Amino acid sequence: MEPLQPAQAGADLSLDRVSLGYGARLAVQDLSGHFARGSMTAVIGPNGGGKSTLLKGLLGLLRPLRGSIASRHPRPALGYLPQAGGVDPQFPVSVEDFVAVGLWPRIGAFGRVTPPLAERVRAAIAAVGLQGLQAHYIGELSGGQFQRMRFARLLVQDPPVVLLDEPLAGVDEATAQALLQLLQDWHVQGKTVIAVLHERERVRSHFPQTLALAGRMRGWGETRAVLEALEDAEWPR
Numbered sequence: 001m002e003p004l005q006p007a008q009a010g011a012d013l014s015l016d017r018v019s020l021g022y023g024a025r026l027a028v029q030d031l032s033g034h035f036a037r038g039s040m041t042a043v044i045g046p047n048g049g050g051k052s053t054l055l056k057g058l059l060g061l062l063r064p065l066r067g068s069i070a071s072r073h074p075r076p077a078l079g080y081l082p083q084a085g086g087v088d089p090q091f092p093v094s095v096e097d098f099v100a101v102g103l104w105p106r107i108g109a110f111g112r113v114t115p116p117l118a119e120r121v122r123a124a125i126a127a128v129g130l131q132g133l134q135a136h137y138i139g140e141l142s143g144g145q146f147q148r149m150r151f152a153r154l155l156v157q158d159p160p161v162v163l164l165d166e167p168l169a170g171v172d173e174a175t176a177q178a179l180l181q182l183l184q185d186w187h188v189q190g191k192t193v194i195a196v197l198h199e200r201e202r203v204r205s206h207f208p209q210t211l212a213l214a215g216r217m218r219g220w221g222e223t224r225a226v227l228e229a230l231e232d233a234e235w236p237r
């Protein structure tokens with residue numbers, strides 16, 4: 001990724017006529033715009049619309065086929081919550097050790113977890129409502145608890161920009177509310193939050209900005225205006 005140009009001051013991530021895809025197959029075409037520092041944006045659109053692909057492009061995991069993406073922060077500094085399913089819940093690791101991986105960008109995989117860092121891990125586990133479960137194996141958690149634990153790892157990492165791919169998919173309502181509150185807290189702290197979401201009401205109530213993507217950009221700006229302009233066919237309820 002390229003460093004941001006002075007003209008893009010105020011942006012954390014900036015796209016200039018970006019196309020992303022796999023081989024010859026384009027998933028995102030000709031996307032330009034920027035995510036302002038401290039903005040909170042929902043990325044919405046139909047299945048296969050290119051939302052996950054866009055996140056991978058922003059993270060530098062996928063190189064643009066055309067155009068360029070600039071980031072204010074080096075890639076390891078970006079926080080990323082991929083779609084759930086990548087982690088084998090039977091892997092014999094404790095909640096505490098799973099969450100402590102969020103320290104790696106700071107101390108490396110083999111760095112010493114000092115008492116203040118251990119306290120940071122404990123505090124993150126408590127902040128997502130999993131206090132008392134730190135010594136449990138991750139396989140003992142319910143689906144909602146598992147997603148809370150993944151958020152705790154991000155809390156420990158404390159990145160300036162957080163990209164989340166369907167963070168509320170499949171979780172119970174109490175967990176969804178708790179996780180939305182954490183997103184809101186990050187926003188209030190001035191972090192840049194970018195989340196792929198499907199639920200229209202949640203986008204409306206929690207995300208000031210929306211990027212609608214169906215292969216091409218269908219809208220990007222204030223949530224109310226973007227949602228009003230969308231055809232229902234592109235926005236499954």
Ligand SMILES: Nc1ncnc2c1ncn2[C@@H]1O[C@H](COP(=O)(O)OP(=O)(O)OP(=O)(O)O)[C@@H](O)[C@H]1O
Binds near residue numbers: 027047048049
């Ligand atoms: N690894 C891959 N190799 C080839 N094609 C892919 C790959 N990942 C995604 N695609 C294709 O790229 C297009 C966009 O997929 P993407 O997962 O980005 O969409 P999405 O909007 O996140 O969809 P969903 O809401 O279903 O998660 C789809 O046509 C998909 O089949």
